[in-house]
């Protein structure tokens with residue numbers, strides 16, 4: 001994702017360790033110790049209270065954002081001056097999440113003419129998600145969404161507690177399970193009958209294991225026929241990683257990419273029209289739309305403009321006009337992914 005950092009001023013104290021995993025797309029939460037101008041930075045870091053533990057031997061890391069890595073020297077000097085043996089070493093965030101004693105993680109961020117020095121309070125622990133991922137009764141790695149991505153999608157719907165979320169391409173129910181854990185009632189539609197059965201088994205297990213009061217209703221159906229199953233304007237939000245085309249072992253040829261895009265375009269157009277019937281006014285769709293880079297690096301994408309011209313939706317950007325404005329779509333791509341996932345948020349607006 002493109003956004004690297006966001007500065008927030010909050011009045012309450014927060015439980016950073018819980019929040020960082022709830023946010024899912026956030027890697028670290030750090031507390032700003034101080035901010036200063038370029039000319040004061042050296043002196044401020046050297047004089048700051050950076051470590052309040054008792055050990056005289058620590059490992060630390062300074063993540064530098066938007067500034068010169070050479071500024072780490074100030075931290076080195078600080079520890080030397082206070083007589084602590086400090087080894088500068090980069091640890092992966094999931095290791096940081098587990099490391100307790102004798103490790104301190106800092107962030108040095110430059111924004112405009114100011115530098116911010118912050119100390120990390122919590123790091124996301126992807127293995128926490130993994131436990132839940134592998135312990136459910138049925139998994140189907142080739143088609144199931146990632147838990148982290150599912151959480152991010154549910155968060156982006158910006159819903160109030162107890163709202164109802166629909167995943168019309170629900171597979172074995174990853175988005176639905178995360179939505180239930182986050183306090184939403186869910187509905188799922190799936191074309192493949194065995195996945196419907198597996199999804200129900202997974203959600204039953206989840207409800208019992210986590211003692212949830214949230215409800216689920218999952219059935220066999222087609223995402224292009226939603227108005228046959230749900231009352232008009234009855235759904236608060238649709239959150240989904242839908243059908244993304246065939247599983248790719250390598251980059252597709254141009255012909256393969258064109259065929260897949262044409263098939264997905266037709267599917268998504270029908271789905272959006274149906275979604276606009278069952279969603280409440282201003283209801284949102286948070287959806288992953290794939291794009292494909294071919295073996296000769298050409299990019300093939302779904303025609304969103306065409307979809308929107310035929311359905312009652314506008315692209316929605318919840319961060320518009322704020323200091324942390326992000327662009328929509330957000331690209332979600334790990335190195336090993338063959339397809340690039342674009343995260344879109346749409347809001348239902350009736351045309352006049």
Ligand SMILES: C[S@@+](CC[C@H](N)C(=O)[O-])C[C@H]1O[C@@H](n2cnc3c(N)ncnc32)[C@H](O)[C@@H]1O
Pocket residue numbers: 143144145150167168169170171172173174175176189190191192195221222223224240241242243244
């Ligand atoms: C990427 S998987 C879904 C992952 C799922 N959202 C999750 O949370 O794990 C896409 C799913 O869409 C289903 N599918 C494809 N076409 C469909 C349609 N027209 N209606 C409903 N489901 C469909 C596929 O069978 C597959 O299970």
